Amino acid sequence: MPPRTCAHCNAAKAVLRRPKTGLLVCRSCFFLVFETEVHETILASNLFSRGDKVAIGASGGKDSTVLAYVMKTLNERYDYGLDLFLLSIDEGITGYRDDSLETVKQNSSEYNLPLKVLSYKDLYGWTMDDIVSTIGKKSNCTFCGVFRRQALDRGAAQLGVDHIVTGHNADDIAETVLMNVLRGDIARLSRCTEIVTQTPAGAGESKGCGGGGGDQEDEDEVDPASAAVDFLGIKRSKPFKYAYEKEIVLYAYFKSLTYFSTECIYSPNAYRGYARAYLKDLEAIRPSAIVDIIHSGEALPAKGATKQVQTTCSRCGYLTSSADGLCKACLLLDGLNKGVAGMGINSKPSKTAKLAATNGEEQKSRPSPQTLRAAASAF
Ligand SMILES: Nc1ncnc2c1ncn2[C@@H]1O[C@H](COP(=O)(O)OP(=O)(O)OP(=O)(O)O)[C@@H](O)[C@H]1O
Secondary structure (H helix, E strand, C coil): CCCCCCCCCCCCCCCCCCCCCCECCCCHHHHHHHHHHHHHHHHHHHCCCCCCCEEEEECHHHHHHHHHHHHHHHHHHHHCCEEEEEEECCCCCCCHHHHHHHHHHHHHHHHHCEEEEEHHHHHHCCCHHHHHHHHHHHHHHHHHHHHHHHHHHHHHHHHHCCCCCCCHHHHHHHHHHHHHHHHHHHHHHHHCCCCECCCCCCHHHHHHHHHHHCCCCCCCCCCCCCCCCCCCHHHEECCCCCCCCCHHHHHHHCCCCCCCCCCCCCCCCCCHHHHHHHHHHHHCCCHHHHHHHHHHHHHCCCCCCCCCCCCECCCCEEEEEECCCHHHHHHHHHHCCCCCCCHHHHCCCHHHEEEEECCCEEECCCHHHHHHHHHHHCC
């Protein structure tokens, strides 16, 4: 049988079948089509403006490694005029983040992108190793997700960047849509498909974990107790919103990119694991399921979603939607420092935090049965 030719150029030998479209493509057309789709996502959402300083959240894993490479490529190819940085958070997980940070350092020098590393130990006084040895593995992802979100914002503020991009991909977002539907969490459902956010969306947006251990590169660490930084100005976005995980892996493989592929040792994440397995089954039957779920998520939530009122934490200056005055990270730290770690996890948002910002009406965070039925029937 003669070798099959690429469906795009009709000339070169096809080397892979694109997971997203099923088309047989050659290596260079695959690179080009993958990069062009990310470029189109960036243009369609007006993600950047010329002169923006952009930090790439770099964990050393496949998604953020490919993101760093593609952002650099597109910035040069299309002359976006962006000032790019790598920003890594060292959560303090021995045998995981210390190794992955070595990969980030390698990428920093290979791609010629300056790297900044911030650690939980310096910011919060606790590593994830310390936290897990105190509270066990249950709920540790809550601490890690809340701390990382804030740490990324603090790193961005120190770098003076306008924007953080992360490697969340289409599979991550589709999984999150499924999880929010299954939990009936309409507020998060309305946020999880947004390609850009400008204020903290809370721990639930984290798709689970990261790990950690690396060194500090900067001397001007933020003291959480004295920070008064305008976090509201920092945008976050997901240029890989429509990029399939399988294609990211293929891209990294065919480009021979260096990335760290071990799962976090503290990440049980059972619930997301079920959503992921279900999504993979759906993808095997119909590859468009991933992007279809994202589109459903975008169309669903309008009703019943609330916007939270943002104020600043009375202790560290970070953003919070709690009228009690403390941000989630400070609440969690209080619990840890007082030896009652469940305190921050179990605390419920105060009633005022649930006020809808737009119309001033108080709304319940639980959706109505009709809203839930409508959401569930879409799947
Ligand atoms: N420790 C970290 N430092 C900086 N950014 C991080 C860190 N952990 C996660 N991120 C950012 O958040 C995104 C999602 O991370 P998560 O750990 O949930 O997924 P992942 O699939 O393991 O991502 P990756 O393959 O990039 O590690 C990453 O792609 C990265 O941009």
